[in-house]
Amino acid sequence: MNYPQPLEDLINEFMKYPGIGRKTAERYALYTVNKFDIAAAHDFASTIIAAKEKIIQCPICGHLTETNPCSICADTNRNQTIILIVESPKDVFTIEKSGKYHGLYHVLNGNLSPLNGIGPEELNLKTLWSRVQNEIIKEVIIATSATQEGEATAMYIKRVLKDIDLVVSRIAYGVPVGANLEYTDDLTLNLAIENRHKF
Amino acid sequence: MKIKTVALTNFRNYRKQIVTLGQGLNFIIGSNGEGKTNFLEALYVLSLVKSYKAADRDLILNGNGPSRIVATLETSTKTIELAVAFSETGKAASFNRQAVDRLSDYIGIMNVVLFTPEDMTLVKGGPADRRYFIDVVLGQVDKDYLYDLTQFKHALKQRNELLKQMQDKKINDLVVLEVITEQMADYGSKVIIKRKAFIEQLSKNASEMYRYLTSKDDTMVVKYAPSITNDYRQELKAKIATDLSSGTTNYGPHRDDIEWVLAGQTAKFYASQGEQRLIVLSVCMALCNYYAEIKSDRPIFLLDDVFSELDAEKQNRLIQYLLKSESQAIITATSLIEIADIYKQQAKIYHVFKGSIREEQQHGQS
Numbered sequence: 197m198n199y200p201q202p203l204e205d206l207i208n209e210f211m212k213y214p215g216i217g218r219k220t221a222e223r224y225a226l227y228t229v230n231k232f233d234i235a236a237a238h239d240f241a242s243t244i245i246a247a248k249e250k251i252i253q254c255p256i257c258g259h260l261t262e263t264n265p266c267s268i269c270a271d272t273n274r275n276q277t278i279i280l281i282v283e284s285p286k287d288v289f290t291i292e293k294s295g296k297y298h299g300l301y302h303v304l305n306g307n308l309s310p311l312n313g314i315g316p317e318e319l320n321l322k323t324l325w326s327r328v329q330n331e332i333i334k335e336v337i338i339a340t341s342a343t344q345e346g347e348a349t350a351m352y353i354k355r356v357l358k359d360i361d362l363v364v365s366r367i368a369y370g371v372p373v374g375a376n377l378e379y380t381d382d383l384t385l386n387l388a389i390e391n392r393h394k395f
Numbered sequence: 396m397k398i399k400t401v402a403l404t405n406f407r408n409y410r411k412q413i414v415t416l417g418q419g420l421n422f423i424i425g426s427n428g429e430g431k432t433n434f435l436e437a438l439y440v441l442s443l444v445k446s447y448k449a450a451d452r453d454l455i456l457n458g459n460g461p462s463r464i465v466a467t468l469e470t471s472t473k474t475i476e477l478a479v480a481f482s483e484t485g486k487a488a489s490f491n492r493q494a495v496d497r498l499s500d501y502i503g504i505m506n507v508v509l510f511t512p513e514d515m516t517l518v519k520g521g522p523a524d525r526r527y528f529i530d531v532v533l534g535q536v537d538k539d540y541l542y543d544l545t546q547f548k549h550a551l552k553q554r555n556e557l558l559k560q561m562q563d564k565k566i567n568d569l570v571v572l573e574v575i576t577e578q579m580a581d582y583g584s585k586v587i588i589k590r591k592a593f594i595e596q597l598s599k600n601a602s603e604m605y606r607y608l609t610s611k612d613d614t615m616v617v618k619y620a621p622s623i624t625n626d627y628r629q630e631l632k633a634k635i636a637t638d639l640s641s642g643t644t645n646y647g648p649h650r651d652d653i654e655w656v657l658a659g660q661t662a663k664f665y666a667s668q669g670e671q672r673l674i675v676l677s678v679c680m681a682l683c684n685y686y687a688e689i690k691s692d693r694p695i696f697l698l699d700d701v702f703s704e705l706d707a708e709k710q711n712r713l714i715q716y717l718l719k720s721e722s723q724a725i726i727t728a729t730s731l732i733e734i735a736d737i738y739k740q741q742a743k744i745y746h747v748f749k750g751s752i753r754e755e756q757q758h759g760q761s
């Protein structure tokens with residue numbers, strides 16, 4: 197027997213999330229219908245809308261923020277001469293939690309991957325090129341993953357920046373090869389940033 | 396490493412079977428379709444937790460599981476128990492009755508070298524068959540090789556996709572191509588170096604083995620036929636126009652081959668069936684030596700239907716070699732008619748009939 201249409205619709209919504217297949221989506225949908233009362237359902241729906249309405253991508257660094265620019269870009273106490281380039285907003289949260297880095301960020305929103313149809317145009321690179329024109333920037337640290345895609349992205353950025361008077365360094369991967377920043381503990385992460393090497 | 400006893404439950408055409416094996420030669424004799432290959436396959440599966448020729452579900456007796464293989468083995472230092480189980484829902488392995496979390500930790504405990512008639516594709520098949528063979532062997536003993544190869548293949552896919560997109564004018568960024576090309580070349584170069592070294596060593600061992608088996612001065616050598624002989628990075632740069640116009644990567648380890656050369660001639664075209672079989676056998680023996688050197692424990696030979704197309708003299712030389720090497724070998728055959736009595740007396744002989752194996756009590760004609 198098929199699910200009633202509204203339930204089927206909800207299942208399809210959950211399936212839009214990465215890593216969620218039909219089975220999990222069914223469980224979530226059934227749970228929502230069985231366990232949420234109508235007020236909780238309204239809360240859930242409006243929370244999604246509020247998050248979507250209030251969160252923007254910082255026009256400077258690309259990080260997710262409620263304010264324009266984001267609190268990191270707006271913080272004049274931070275080291276304004278250095279930019280750490282990461283793949284995703286998630287990496288910014290991870291590194292900020294470790295509390296040892298005090299420079300600026302730039303979020304690419306992905307890595308180069310022809311197989312996934314991601315070229316330079318699809319990444320948040322245009323704003324990076326204009327940011328580094330500002331003479332106050334002395335160093336960029338590239339902290340993309342040690343995967344094939346992350347390495348390609350790092351090499352690409354380095355190549356484009358080669359004529360600009362700037363130190364370009366790559367995060368030192370004491371991190372197991374092929375690892376994502378997301379799964380790296382604070383200590384290794386701090387070491388990785390401190391031991392970055394010229395690239 | 397030697398198998399002492401092995402117990403099969405619901406594996407292929409074996410419902411319940413316990414076999415106590417000898418430490419040296421073990422002959423499994425039977426007519427076609429009785430279960431000889433199935434028995435060797437079980438030992439292979441015990442080692443690698445997958446078959447070399449079938450999907451997991453095909454291993455279960457009439458599809459009614461679970462299917463289990465349990466064995467006690469003797470290494471140079473201790474006795475261990477290995478077990479694998481297959482069911483409709485999946486598979487599992489255990490070491491000394493302790494379930495292992497990751498199969499990759501289990502694979503490699505027991506080492507086997509298998510010869511099957513299908514291995515003849517090593518000579519007769521295409522380059523992809525031969526590359527696969529090299530990659531499996533090297534990958535098993537060298538994790539760095541496996542990593543570089545995986546990265547190379549991934550970068551290659553990216554590059555081919557990019558070349559296609561550039562051909563369709565969807566993208567026109569040469570820097571991206573340069574970057575991915577360099578990456579691919581760096582991984583690819585490491586693959587090439589390791590393949591070259593491995594094939595040189597294999598050739599030395601295998602040609603010695605070939606000479607032993609044939610007792611002739613015929614030389615058999617294995618030659619690496621790489622797609623690229625110069626610096627890979629430079630070669631790719633020099634030939635970029637070809638790649639751009641064809642929309643794919645035309646040079647590199649993915650186009651490598653190896654060549655078997657018998658008395659100066661390419662074996663694929665010149666060697667007889669029997670000679671081709673001897674080549675593959677020599678390679679199996681050479682591999683056994685290769686593993687033994689690296690793992691300091693001799694692997695177990697599994698030789699399926701190895702005697703067909705070999706004359707009596709070569710069959711006996713093979714047996715002589717196996718006895719001398721002190722390896723454990725499990726050998727299937729339809730008959731031992733050509734094997735000398737002195738060798739048979741040093742072996743254990745089993746008869747298989749409709750999925751049931753029985754040891755021959757006294758040594759005699761079979």
Ligand SMILES: Nc1ncnc2c1ncn2[C@@H]1O[C@H](COP(=O)(O)OP(=O)(O)O)[C@@H](O)[C@H]1O
Nearest residue numbers: 407408427428429430431432433453455456457
């Ligand atoms: N999963 C299975 N369940 C039951 N019988 C099987 C299964 N797989 C193969 N067989 C049977 O095993 C026999 C083949 O055994 P095999 O070991 O290949 O023979 P041979 O002695 O010629 O090497 C065939 O009769 C086949 O039907």
Ligand SMILES: [Mg+2]
Nearest residue numbers: 431432433700
């Ligand atoms: Mg058979």
Ligand SMILES: [Zn+2]
Nearest residue numbers: 254257266269
């Ligand atoms: Zn910002």
